């Protein structure tokens with residue numbers, strides 16, 4: 190099953206004893222099959238908003254509509270079987286094996302043993318864990334990233350149309366986090382669920398989100414738009430501050446190397462006379478030649494000076510070549526250039542074959558083009574997002590700087 194649309198319709202949550210509503214008259218469309226990221230300062234109401242979708246928190250006012258059906262009044266348990274839920278560190282039951290954790294909802298739905306066993310293995314494959322190795326382990330026998338993967342598998346077990354994620358990658362190290370994010374992107378490519386995800390990390394929102402909702406206190410929506418448009422046209426100073434420095438650099442994570450025009454290069458095979466290569470460089474007005482092996486894979490990248498010292502081109506492979514795959518982001522490409530201090534990189538495609546050269550100017554050019562495009566274009570099918578109790582919240586300029594953090598409230602109740 191693919192994703193379902195969600196509508197939060199004038200939803201308000203007031204916790205007992207709190208003077209301000211945690212979520213104040215929020216109306217928000219979440220389009221089917223898309224990833225919507227909820228971001229904003231601590232205490233602004235992201236988690237409350239998320240948990241009202243599966244009614245782990247009951248709204249005080251307003252309606253939750255799932256694919257056109259008002260689900261505000263239906264039994265919360267049966268609703269939650271239609272909505273996968275992933276929390277930090279997976280939230281696995283420690284006394285249950287991986288397979289038993291994943292099987293919870295299918296069991297409740299009365300699936301047969303065989304069907305459950307097949308589904309567990311299928312899901313473990315989906316999240317890149319070998320079923321034979323992992324299905325009988327206990328959560329304590331898994332790394333943080335593996336627990337998180339099992340958490341995702343469990344949430345997907347009964348093929349729900351909606352997946353809610355609350356800081357799903359908050360508890361893992363940065364490298365694992367990147368890998369899990371990439372995996373989520375590829376899973377989503379395959380499954381096209383509707384995913385609503387709370388994060389503290391704006392870069393994560395940019396990377397994963399089709400749409401990003403930026404909130405201030407009381408779940409006041411300040412901007413609800415594509416990552417590109419938020420970076421290019423922050424609604425106000427609050428959003429600017431929230432994005433932080435380097436909006437241009439963040440834009441780089443949104444574009445892949447194969448989306449920009451690469452430069453061609455003079456290429457040669459090992460065994461060629463260096464003087465021949467030099468004259469071809471003269472003809473083309475280039476300063477470097479790329480040496481490729483018989484399968485078109487880069488071996489060396491030689492300057493005129495290096496060539497002038499050679500008679501024939503050798504067949505050695507230079508281990509320090511700045512290589513970047515064509516599916517990498519421009520940000521990755523820039524990193525490779527900075528590390529190699531060449532100011533350019535060789536782009537490779539399938540089977541590591543040479544595609545062309547990318548340089549810093551191309552990247553800078555791509556940023557300003559993407560920026561201009563995002564600024565002038567209107568997002569297609571932009572979902573509605575307003576706070577009905579204060580219609581001006583989305584348009585009115587706000588004071589500079591993020592909202593002050595609310596005092597830590599140790600007396601949470603009612604969840």
Ligand SMILES: Nc1ncnc2c1ncn2[C@@H]1O[C@H](COP(=O)(O)OP(=O)(O)OP(=O)(O)O)[C@@H](O)[C@H]1O
Pocket residue numbers: 204205207211229230231232233234235236237238595598600601602603604
């Ligand atoms: N059970 C509760 N009882 C009373 N107040 C609560 C309860 N849960 C949350 N709150 C308050 O509601 C507001 C919104 O909380 P919520 O957890 O939704 O914010 P958040 O944006 O997810 O924060 P964080 O990023 O810190 O997790 C906060 O002021 C919080 O203190």
